[in-house]
Amino acid sequence: xxxxxxxxxxxxxxxxxxxxxxxxxxxxxxxxxxxxxxxxxxxxxxxxxxxxxxxxxxxxxxxxxxxxxxxxxxxxxxxxxxxxxxxxxxxxxxxxxxxxxxxxxxxxxxxxxxxxxxxxxxxxxxxxxxxxxxxxxxxxxxxxxxxxxxxxxxxxxxxxxxxxxxxxxxxxxxxxxxxxxxxxxxxxxxxxxxxxxxxxxxxxxxxxxxxxxxxxxxxxxxxxxxxxxxxxxxxxxxxxxxxxxxxxxxxxxxxxxxxxxxxxxxxxxxxxxxxxxxxxxx
Amino acid sequence: xxxxxxxxxxxxxxxxxxxxxxxxxxxxxxxxxxxxxxxxxxxxxxxxxxxxxxxxxxxxxxxxxxxxxxxxxxxxxxxxxxxxxxxxxxxxxxxxxxxxxxxxxxxxxxxxxxxxxxxx
Numbered sequence: 207x208x209x210x211x212x213x214x215x216x217x218x219x220x221x222x223x224x225x226x227x228x229x230x231x232x233x234x235x236x237x238x239x240x241x242x243x244x245x246x247x248x249x250x251x252x253x254x255x256x257x258x259x260x261x262x263x264x265x266x267x268x269x270x271x272x273x274x275x276x277x278x279x280x281x282x283x284x285x286x287x288x289x290x291x292x293x294x295x296x297x298x299x300x301x302x303x304x305x306x307x308x309x310x311x312x313x314x315x316x317x318x319x320x321x322x323x324x325x326x327x328x329x330x331x332x333x334x335x336x337x338x339x340x341x342x343x344x345x346x347x348x349x350x351x352x353x354x355x356x357x358x359x360x361x362x363x364x365x366x367x368x369x370x371x372x373x374x375x376x377x378x379x380x381x382x383x384x385x386x387x388x389x390x391x392x393x394x395x396x397x398x399x400x401x402x403x404x405x406x407x408x409x410x411x412x413x414x415x416x417x418x419x420x421x422x423x424x425x426x427x428x429x430x431x432x433x434x435x436x437x438x439x440x441x442x443x444x445x446x447x448x449x450x451x452x453x454x455x456x457x458x459x460x461x462x463x464x465x466x467x468x469x470x471x472x473x474x475x476x477x478x479x480x481x482x483x484x485x486x487x488x
Numbered sequence: 489x490x491x492x493x494x495x496x497x498x499x500x501x502x503x504x505x506x507x508x509x510x511x512x513x514x515x516x517x518x519x520x521x522x523x524x525x526x527x528x529x530x531x532x533x534x535x536x537x538x539x540x541x542x543x544x545x546x547x548x549x550x551x552x553x554x555x556x557x558x559x560x561x562x563x564x565x566x567x568x569x570x571x572x573x574x575x576x577x578x579x580x581x582x583x584x585x586x587x588x589x590x591x592x593x594x595x596x597x598x599x600x601x602x603x604x605x606x607x608x
């Protein structure tokens with residue numbers, strides 16, 4: 207029968223002190239560790255949960271049901287730290303730094319039984335390693351979630367549809383066009399065309415770094431879909447180098463009207479609507 | 489058998505498709521429409537598909553056929569009110585309905601047809 211739960215219970219306050227000291231030592235004085243009180247609270251509740259989880263005597267299988275509270279606490283702790291910008295080392299150190307104080311207790315508990323001490327130390331190592339790895343895994347997962355969320359936000363904010371005039375929309379595209387983004391661009395543009403009843407849409411590709419056959423195909427699809435709905439599309443913002451590359455690559459935009467700048471496209475749109483901009487001074 | 493009503497407004501014909509099209513309905517629409525164009529001396533046809541959630545390749549082809557037929561009979565066809573999702577599906581299917589004129593809504597479709605009338 208393991209004596210780890212007993213040790214955790216008996217020496218709780220000493221363990222806590224030593225553990226907190228070890229954490230501070232491990233990450234260095236200039237670390238971004240949070241206020242003492244918060245860390246102490248977290249450490250205290252972790253020790254409590256650990257003690258409860260080890261009580262039934264199972265210390266090496268942290269996947270089992272009685273460890274659920276500990277895992278829950280750690281995953282919350284880890285994802286919170288990931289959000290706050292702690293490094294993986296700092297996060298995992300929370301668990302690993304418990305080793306030293308715990309091992310010392312285990313050794314002093316078995317003064318005349320080195321074999322028993324070694325066995326207990328081994329069990330404690332396996333337990334803490336599993337928990338530490340779990341913390342790192344959760345940390346990484348929460349970072350990935352942050353990245354995915356940012357990607358989605360980027361896609362959303364990178365497709366603004368602007369109304370230039372009653373019945374004239376503009377869609378300044380920035381960044382590379384892949385099929386995923388084209389889908390979003392297409393849906394946003396078409397929806398705005400319906401909402402505003404615009405018969406002309408200008409797609410400005412000044413911010414698109416390269417136009418290859420794929421990008422051209424995506425653009426043509428968007429224009430074809432808009433045309434099916436009854437809106438005309440103009441493409442503007444084709445830089446000189448892009449025009450050259452397109453011709454060298456043999457990229458054709460079909461019968462889509464293209465203009466060099468957004469201003470030219472806007473002028474063409476106004477002309478199509480039979481509107482005119484007049485200089486008042488003349 | 490169900491038939492799709494064709495309304496005559498001056499020299500324009502207005503067709504509103506509100507039910508799911510199946511083959512026979514489409515064929516009877518083609519028959520009725522060509523008859524009406526000839527008998528009513530229509531110069532323009534307006535087909536409103538804003539109620540359709542789904543347009544498959546068959547209906548797409550039917551729309552293109554109607555446009556070609558009416559052009560032979562000297563009437564312009566304008567398809568109006570296609571939903572964004574429908575447009576995206578048609579483009580993904582590779583059907584861009586060349587030769588079919590489109591407009592956002594019935595209003596703009598009318599304006600478009602009248603402008604043809606003025607020119608022709």
